[in-house]
Amino acid sequence: AQSVTQPDIHITVSEGASLELRCNYSYGATPYLFWYVQSPGQGLQLLLKYFSGDTLVQGIKGFEAEFKRSQSSFNLRKPSVHWSDAAEYFCAVSDRTDKLIFGTGTRLQVFP
Amino acid sequence: EAGVVQSPRYKIIEKKQPVAFWCNPISGHNTLYWYLQNLGQGPELLIRYENEEAVDDSQLPKDRFSAERLKGVDSTLKIQPAELGDSAVYLCASSPAGGDEQYFGPGTRLTVT
Numbered sequence: 133a134q135s136v137t138q139p140d141i142h143i144t145v146s147e148g149a150s151l152e153l154r155c156n157y158s159y160g161a162t163p164y165l166f167w168y169v170q171s172p173g174q175g176l177q178l179l180l181k182y183f184s185g186d187t188l189v190q191g192i193k194g195f196e197a198e199f200k201r202s203q204s205s206f207n208l209r210k211p212s213v214h215w216s217d218a219a220e221y222f223c224a225v226s227d228r229t230d231k232l233i234f235g236t237g238t239r240l241q242v243f244p
Numbered sequence: 245e246a247g248v249v250q251s252p253r254y255k256i257i258e259k260k261q262p263v264a265f266w267c268n269p270i271s272g273h274n275t276l277y278w279y280l281q282n283l284g285q286g287p288e289l290l291i292r293y294e295n296e297e298a299v300d301d302s303q304l305p306k307d308r309f310s311a312e313r314l315k316g317v318d319s320t321l322k323i324q325p326a327e328l329g330d331s332a333v334y335l336c337a338s339s340p341a342g343g344d345e346q347y348f349g350p351g352t353r354l355t356v357t
């Protein structure tokens with residue numbers, strides 16, 4: 133069965149610092165992978181997605197993620213965090229049937 | 245383009261009472277999803293519609309939960325009777341035919357007292 137693990141429940145960084153949020157997945161074949169962001173009181177917004185091809189994926193708001201098959205990982209990165217990036221981040225995997233399996237999320241706090 | 249609309253945004257009810265949530269997807273999107281998001285967790289799929297047809301309702305607790313999408317546009321999710329454990333955020337999402345991205349609404353936060 134598919135599953136997603138986000139090992140970090142809560143991460144705190146200073147504004148301007150780099151960020152990496154970890155995501156590990158379990159799936160038999162090459163999955164579809166997604167990162168979503170959820171601000172307080174808001175729905176989820178898609179940051180980026182990986183289906184195939186180049187393993188380094190660029191998304192919105194300056195985020196990128198790298199698919200590493202050997203590590204079953206799809207970590208999200210940003211070189212310089214802004215205070216507005218404070219939110220909950222969810223990694224998700226799909227088996228190509230439109231069914232998304234989400235991780236438990238990582239809450240990002242940004243200090244000025 | 246208007247996003248996915250959900251109402252109400254917040255609902256407080258007493259246990260054993262019924263409650264209903266409404267969702268209007270993005271115009272032209274034929275796939276509609278209802279998700280349950282418990283506090284501190286990621287969303288979990290309850291039901292997926294392709295037009296009027298529920299194509300995946302395996303995670304919907306059918307003893308108390310029901311959903312409908314009669315005209316293949318907007319949808320209603322109902323709980324009757326509500327239990328304390330139903331307190332959560334209920335998210336609606338939609339996607340176009342053949343699309344690979346789901347667009348989420350802001351959700352309805354339900355509190356059962």
